[in-house]
Amino acid sequence: MSTRSVPHPEGVHDLGGNVWEWTRSLWGTMPGTPDFRYPYDANDGREDLEAAENVRVLRGGGFHFYARYIRCASRLRFSPDYHTRFLGFRVVVCP
Secondary structure: OOOOOOOOOOOOOOOOEOOEEEEEEEOOOOOOOOOOOOOOOOOOOOOOOOOOOOOEEEEOOEOOOOHHHOOOOOEEEEOOOOOOOOEEOOOOOOO
């Protein structure tokens, strides 16, 4: 794996590999395969914050995991009440 930063139009660098990042998207009912696939459709039920099934998607891979999973397409699933030092959030601020 390269240690070079990939240029980004907004000047953002080195976001991959820190922690798995929570999303608000639902995983679905099958443990090994997410119910919701591409293309992304925010109206297909995956963004239902009131859903009874509450297992959410984590993305991106963390430093404690295999390097091949450090990419935005990597996904895991956990219940939102699960916590560990390898899970986190990305905070975005718009001026």
